[in-house]
Amino acid sequence: MKYLLSIALIVAAAGPAAATLKPGAKAPDFSAPATLGGKEFNFQLANALGKGPVVLYFYPAAFTTGCTIEAHNFSEAVPQFKALGASVIGVSRDDIKTLDKFSVQECRSAFPVAADGSGAITKAYDARLSALLSVSDRTSYVISPDGVILYSYRALDPDHHVSNTLEAVRAWDEAQKKLDRR
Numbered sequence: 001m002k003y004l005l006s007i008a009l010i011v012a013a014a015g016p017a018a019a020t021l022k023p024g025a026k027a028p029d030f031s032a033p034a035t036l037g038g039k040e041f042n043f044q045l046a047n048a049l050g051k052g053p054v055v056l057y058f059y060p061a062a063f064t065t066g067c068t069i070e071a072h073n074f075s076e077a078v079p080q081f082k083a084l085g086a087s088v089i090g091v092s093r094d095d096i097k098t099l100d101k102f103s104v105q106e107c108r109s110a111f112p113v114a115a116d117g118s119g120a121i122t123k124a125y126d127a128r129l130s131a132l133l134s135v136s137d138r139t140s141y142v143i144s145p146d147g148v149i150l151y152s153y154r155a156l157d158p159d160h161h162v163s164n165t166l167e168a169v170r171a172w173d174e175a176q177k178k179l180d181r182r
Contacts, residue, residue, distance in 0.1 A: 020126050020139055020152040027056075027143045028124040032116060034089070037109030038100045043089060045143075052085035053150070053172055054143045055165045058127035058136040059158075062094045062102035062113075066138065070158035071102070075110035077162045086169045091116050091127075092136050127154075142168040 021027070027045070034043035048054045057074070059067040074088050081088055088111040094102070096115040103113050116122050119134065127139040140161045142151040151168035153161060 020154050021141065021149050023149050023151060025149045027141070027147050027149050028121075029147070030121045030124065032091070032114040032121060033096045034112045034114040035096060035100045035103045036112040038104045040096060040100065041112075043112055043114050045089075046147075048087050048089065049143065049145050049147055052087065052145055053169055055081060055086055055088045055140065055169065056091065056125070056143060057088070057138075057140040057161060057165070058091050058122060058125065059138055060092065060129065060135050062092060062098050063106070066156065066158045067092070068106045070138070070161055071106040071113075072108070073158065073162040075106075075108040077166055078110040080166055081169060084169045084173045086142075087111070089114060091121055093117065093119060093122065093134065140165050142172065144172060 029045050031042055031044040034041055045054065059070055061067055071090065078088060090107065090111065090113040092113065093116055095117060099113045099115055103109065107113055122128050122136045125139065125141065127136050129135045129137040137154060138156050138158060138161065139154045141149055142165050144150050150172055151165065153164045
């Protein structure tokens with residue numbers, strides 16, 4: 001508990017890092033242990049992209065206030081993302097056993113969360129908290145099916161991650177519909 005409180009205080013005091021992968025950049029491919037509804041599996045970004053765009057979001061720590069709010073917000077929006085052909089995956093530095101519980105309790109079994117124990121995924125996506133490099137920052141990406149970053153957003157406040165990524169997926173969907181009409 002002391003550890004989580006320490007992380008919460010550091011996260012609250014730290015300003016966000018400036019770097020994120022920019023739209024147009026190639027999204028680093030990865031696979032990681034993940035859980036959906038407490039059932040573990042190996043998540044592979046390439047497989048998820050084969051089904052449509054992916055909303056990939058990084059968060060500091062399971063069961064902290066902001067991360068719980070964000071998980072609830074994403075779980076409520078999953079039907080809207082699915083209607084647009086998109087999927088959602090959350091990533092943190094938490095271990096898979098912690099995420100098993102988080103996926104059921106806070107993600108409401110609506111979308112998977114992946115464990116980035118080594119921090120390699122977080123580092124590849126420039127999603128480390130500048131004040132504490134061993135913790136993920138709150139960073140969201142929308143990745144097109146061809147593996148290109150369409151949108152990135154970084155803010156410790158969890159309130160706009162869902163609305164911003166949903167709008168980016170809607171814009172992508174509209175662009176695809178226009179291409180299909182040609």
